[in-house]
Amino acid sequence: MDDEEDMLEVAVAFLEEMGFTTLHAGNGAIALEVAARNGDIDLLVTDVIMPGGMNGMELAQEFRKINPKAKVIYTSGFPANALAERSGTAVDGPVLRKPYQRAGFASIVHSTMAGVVLN
Numbered sequence: 001m002d003d004e005e006d007m008l009e010v011a012v013a014f015l016e017e018m019g020f021t022t023l024h025a026g027n028g029a030i031a032l033e034v035a036a037r038n039g040d041i042d043l044l045v046t047d048v049i050m051p052g053g054m055n056g057m058e059l060a061q062e063f064r065k066i067n068p069k070a071k072v073i074y075t076s077g078f079p080a081n082a083l084a085e086r087s088g089t090a091v092d093g094p095v096l097r098k099p100y101q102r103a104g105f106a107s108i109v110h111s112t113m114a115g116v117v118l119n
Contacts, residue, residue: 001031001046001059002075007098011045011075014105028054028062035066042069043113048076048091057091071112075100 002008003026012022023038025031028050035041044063048056060072074091077098094117096108111117 001025001028001044001050001056003027003047003050003052007047007075007100010100011105014100014102015045015109018106018109020109027052028056028059031059032062032066035063040069041067042071043109044070044072045096045109046072046074048074048095049078060093073108073112 001024002011005026008024008026012024015022020043023034023041025034028046029052031044031046035044041063044060044067046056046059050056050059054062056074060074063072064070072093073096074093075096075098094108094112096105
């Protein structure tokens with residue numbers, strides 16, 4: 001889930017190259033509708049800061065009500081120290097920095113799906 005179409009396209013392409021089936025949305029409300037319609041989803045990749053009133057942490061919280069076992073990866077173009085200030089809350093999972101690089105994207109997805117915590 002990303003409001004930036006270019007970033008959404010890159011994430012979808014990388015995930016599909018890795019063998020994942022993807023569903024995508026441009027905002028939190030649509031992402032929740034997609035999740036509700038599609039049952040078990042293993043992974044949510046979401047931008048932290050989004051327009052429209054729902055940030056990535058709020059989306060993840062609502063998403064986990066639908067898919068409690070799902071893993072979450074957050075994405076952001078903001079530095080870590082500015083992220084909490086801009087989003088209004090601390091991120092509760094791994095953060096992938098934008099712009100995405102294929103190797104870093106694959107690494108964080110594999111480690112998150114395996115339950116490995118990266119520092």
